[in-house]
Amino acid sequence: MEDACETQLSLALATPSRPSAHCHRRLQPRASPKSLEGGRRPVICDEEEDSDARKKIRLTREQSAMLEIRFRCQSNLTPKQKQALAKQLNLQPRQVEVWFQNRRARKKLKQTEMDCEFLKRCYEVLSKENQMLQKELQEMKALKPTQFPAAGLSICPTCGKIAGGDDDAAAPATPKTDHFRNPFSHSEAR
DNA sequence: TCCGTCAATGTGTACG
DNA sequence: CGTACACATTGACGGA
Numbered sequence: 235m236e237d238a239c240e241t242q243l244s245l246a247l248a249t250p251s252r253p254s255a256h257c258h259r260r261l262q263p264r265a266s267p268k269s270l271e272g273g274r275r276p277v278i279c280d281e282e283e284d285s286d287a288r289k290k291i292r293l294t295r296e297q298s299a300m301l302e303i304r305f306r307c308q309s310n311l312t313p314k315q316k317q318a319l320a321k322q323l324n325l326q327p328r329q330v331e332v333w334f335q336n337r338r339a340r341k342k343l344k345q346t347e348m349d350c351e352f353l354k355r356c357y358e359v360l361s362k363e364n365q366m367l368q369k370e371l372q373e374m375k376a377l378k379p380t381q382f383p384a385a386g387l388s389i390c391p392t393c394g395k396i397a398g399g400d401d402d403a404a405a406p407a408t409p410k411t412d413h414f415r416n417p418f419s420h421s422e423a424r
Numbered sequence: 425t426c427c428g429t430c431a432a433t434g435t436g437t438a439c440g
Numbered sequence: 441c442g443t444a445c446a447c448a449t450t451g452a453c454g455g456a
Contacts, residue, residue, distance in 0.1 A: 290452035291431065332432060335445070342446090
């Protein structure tokens with residue numbers, strides 16, 4: 235797996251891309267947390283005296299593609315791997331590190347959005363089922379007791395469940411109708 | 425001009 | 441205590 239990844243990377247790197255014109259900015263080692271009061275912007279590039287702090291740099295298309303390929307194989311890098319990849323891509327190791335951190339965050343965000351969508355759909359399904367069951371219950375309540383399918387059955391006034399009968403206590407876990415399916419236990423539910 | 429994206433920064437925390 | 445990471449946030453930039 236790693237090998238395939240390396241191959242892809244070296245293939246992609248075979249067509250050398252120009253180092254980005256904008257990525258020569260020297261990255262700062264992380265400022266000491268206490269060094270900034272009010273919290274903002276240390277931004278000092280030791281070698282450049284341009285006053286405007288934190289110019290936006292963008293990775294080249296190739297660099298991003300390489301990082302993406304590597305990320306698909308491996309979402310965390312060892313320090314050695316980070317170093318090597320940075321060298322390959324003509325970036326600072328810190329840039330590679332930051333890219334991977336941000337990429338993991340993006341991945342997680344996307345996953346959360348998908349989970350949210352899934353839960354929404356589950357809610358809709360359950361909501362519909364609940365409505366149907368309520369309706370069914372009303373209909374059953376409207377029937378005369380003699381018309382209940384099995385003798386000795388009664389409906390719990392609070393929860394609306396059918397109680398009594400021979401199998402009530404013995405086998406509570408076997409639902410008789412499809413209504414009791416738990417959508418969260420489906421195999422599709424990752 | 426507003427808004428989304430993304431590289432970069434700051435902070436908190438877990439771990440060895 | 442140092443390191444690595446997650447997470448929140450900032451700010452530059454580009455497109456509508």
